[in-house]
Amino acid sequence: MNILLVGSGGREHALAWKIAQSPLLERLVCAPGNPGIARHAEIRPEIRATDAEKLASLAREMRADLVVVGPETALEAGLADLLAASGIPCFGPSARAARLETSKAFSKAFMERHDIPTAGYGVYERKADAFAALKVFKPPYVIKADGLAAGKGVSICTERRDAQAEIERMLGGRFGQAGARVVIEEFMDGEEGSLFALCDGRRAMLLGGAQDHKRAFDGDLGPNTGGMGAYSPAPVFTPELVERARQEIVDTAVAAMAAENTAYRGVLYAGLMATTDGPKVVEFNARFGDPECQVLMMRWEDDVVPYFLACARGDLTRLPPPEFSGDTVICVVLAAQGYPESPLEGSIIRGADQNFGPNVQVFHAGTRRDEEGLLVASGGRVLNVCARGRDIAEARERAYSAVRKIDWPGGFHRTDIGWRALERDDAET
Structure with a gap:
């Protein structure tokens, strides 16, 4: 299969890493890509993720059998709609369906119409x-x-x-x-997590959950960011909570979108608050979370390509639910000094491309090569250091051990990723 992957962040590097493992793959192209993604795919840095016309043209040129969309900006730009007009399967919803994320006003009204629990x-x-x-x-x-x-x-x-x-x-x-x-x-009191589901326009298949850390600094202090770390599985998602969320939120949303003639195909991200009244929606996203995608890809044991293609073609019925490792995976985000308001760009990073062993992956999120071939920061969130372990403690130790081996004075990171899960483990022992 020829596959086009759209995006340039850590989420897309994780997707490229996982897609590249598929025995079905013949050619993988990523636009615009980054230096980390270049290890797994041909990259087209000249094409922006928001340039839907050029991306659709590239898909036709390379005779893509599937396009996998990473960022929400490409969905808002109508890439899935252009691909549909060319008969190219797209893992990602139409611009109308993506309004679940791209307009909070639309999303809240949608939930109100269909009695989906939210604030x-x-x-x-x-x-x-x-x-x-x-x-x-x-x-x-x-x-x-x-x-x-x-x-x-x-x-x-x-x-x-x-x-x-x-x-x-x-x-x-x-x-x-x-x-x-x-x-x-209204403010909702409780613990927040992210639940993911594959959708083919008529039905949903749960992928499980993760927990993100939105605040910039330790102790959940500082400004909101795109995410400073994540881990999966998330203990907040008990089997009872997940079942309620499936029935009351995910299945309801997918059926309601179809009923409104806006079939949803791709991955649906439900940001949930575990309240005393049950799960409530904080927000919907129309793509994999970042950095939640990174930890999910490391736990996903099956070939992802058949699942992405089935969603794009509108029929998941022939596939069983995917298998996920029982291990815990944690992601620590290394961000540029000044992030999120005014991140410093251009600082040199050393040691990010070394071999950290079989349990650690470093995904590039905001990097480029300078004229001398050195790796430099080119964004706010720059590297994602991900590690697996038998439990949260082992995964954390491996992740932070790898972080200490990266020489980057221009960056910073939180030192308490996974603290909620670690506290739960300590309380149970």
């Missing part, structure tokens, strides 16, 4: 209306930009004046058109 909310375009709503909502205030903001469009404010300031920043253009509307939500 109460309001949508506002005018500052005065949003300020007035703060008198109704109780603190802490959850303020979200309506559109895509690279994982940074959410603020939780304990004080009304801080919430007002955040609303002013969003409506004032902080996130461009993505912040032209703001969503204010």
Whole structure:
């Protein structure tokens, strides 16, 4: 099979690493790619993930049998729609279906229409209306930009004046058109995790869950980021919670999308809060999470290509649920100093390409080669150090041991990834 992979981050490196293991693969091309992905695929750095026309043209040129879409920006740009017009199977939903992620206002209204459990909310375009709503909502205030903001469009404010300031920043253009509307939500108390499912337009097949760490610094402090680390499996997802989430959220959402003539094909990411009333949706994403994808790919034991192709073709019925390792996998994100607001680019990284052993993988997320061939930082989140172990403690030790072998003064990382799972293990022993 000829496969085109779209994207350039750590998620896409993990997908390239896993797809490259498929015995069905003949040729793998990735656009735009990165230096890590170049070890597994031909890369086309000149084609951006948002340039749907050029990506569709590339897919036709290489006679792609399947296109796997990594980032949400390519979905919003309508890549799946262009591929459908050319008869090329795409693992990723149409632009209309992707609104579950690309518009929080659409997503909240969709959940309200179909009784999918989530927090109460309001949508506002005018500052005065949003300020007035703060008198109704109780603190802490959850303020979200309506559109895509690279994982940074959410603020939780304990004080009304801080919430007002955040609303002013969003409506004032902080996130461009993505912040032209703001969503204010009720605060949900509980533990958050990410549940993933493959979807073929009519049915869903659960993949299991992971837990992300959104805050920049240890102790869940600092600004929201795209994710500073993750681990899987996530102990918060008990069998009982997963079953409720499957029935009340995932299956309901996929059936409702089909009923609204917007069949959803690809992977559905349900960000869930485990509340005292059961699982509730924090957000839907229309693609694999990043860095959750990295830990899922390392636990996934089957060939992923038949599953991605079955979703794209609209029929998962012939495949059994995929097998996942019982091991724990953890991902530690190495980010550039100044991330997420003003990440420093261009600093040299040494030691990232060494052999760390069979239980460790380092995925490139924001790297490039300079004129001398040295690896340098080119983004906010730069490297993903992932390790497997029999339990969270062993996986953590292996991951942080690898982190210590990478020489990068221009970066930083959290030292407490997986702390919730580790505390659970300690409490049980």
